[in-house]
Amino acid sequence: MRYFIDLAYLGSAYHGWQIQPDAISVQQVIQQALSRILQQNIEVVGAGRTDAGVHATQLYAHFDSEVLLNEETLQFKLNSFLPKDISIQQLFKVQPQAHARFDASSRSYEYHIVNSKDPFKIDLAYYLLKRPDVKKMNRAAAMLKDYTNFKCFSKSRTDVKTYNCTIAEAFWEQTENELIFHITADRFLRNMVRAIVGTLLEIGYDKNSVEFLKEILKSEDRSMAGSSVPAHGLYLTKIEYPKTALFDGL
CATH class of the missing domain: 3.30.70.660 (Pseudouridine synthase I, catalytic domain, C-terminal subdomain)
Known part of the structure; x- marks a missing residue:
């Protein structure tokens, strides 16, 4: 199953959205939190990238899960795991072919x-x-x-x-x-x-x-x-x- 997340973050502490080899990124933090909560390897795909220090009041991303999830429960748990400068505004199931990056207009x-x-x-x-x-x-x-x-x-x-x-x-x-x-x-x-x-x-x-x-x-x-x-x-x-x-x- 594929899920979309609507998130916001203060970018001051991060080296942008995209995972970097030697620096912390928003994508990395969210992937690690989801993987820990769901007890499976989760990869998150964002609708776009932001550079180091740039903020986002809205960014969509998607991830796949092998099991059906309770969206409200997962949103609550994810926000509990994430640092205070990253917030999940909404989490919902979409069709399997929906793509956060390529479908964005x-x-x-x-x-x-x-x-x-x-x-x-x-x-x-x-x-x-x-x-x-x-x-x-x-x-x-x-x-x-x-x-x-x-x-x-x-x-x-x-x-x-x-x-x-x-x-x-x-x-x-x-x-x-x-x-x-x-x-x-x-x-x-x-x-x-x-x-x-x-x-x-x-x-x-x-x-x-x-x-x-x-x-x-x-x-x-x-x-x-x-x-x-x-x-x-x-x-x-x-x-x-x-x-x-x-x-x-x-």
Whole structure:
């Protein structure tokens, strides 16, 4: 039987989602907890990866079990085993062919910036004293939807078959205390969101023009884009799936 888990985590203590040979990861911690509870070797497949220090308010993953499970009981036990910075929000049975990664149709991220020193957000948002020009950054962000090749924002030496992504939305929101960048796409490259945010901030601080973003995108050259912003301000916030019978629980 195949089960989906809807989880959230604070990424500060982890070297990202994916299992690493010499560092602790969220995937590793969840697999070990499930294997111990179910007394069988469990492999967990996530809907995507997050880099070291990146948080998730929603990430779906799936695992297979040889026996039928009581979802509510397992969710309670799993949350009891897991550290306080990882939470299982929901656990439910799906059709055997459902796949957390390959069936996902879109992923959404937020990047949080604060413009005043806040001790309660020191590890949860990027502190920038000077406010950038949000209108310019939003004009530039809107242009991202006109392109599909985002090699210029990809981490170097990334082993991918294509650098193409379809961005559905990208915009900045100014709240009373935070500046938040929202972006949704069918897929993301490694480091892509943090590189986009860094590039847009350079435009917001008048280091580059809005139109120069077109040159960066056409170049397919990572060195043309801005520096990546720190990981602790980035959140994976939503994974969406097609409305099919496979995902009645979503």
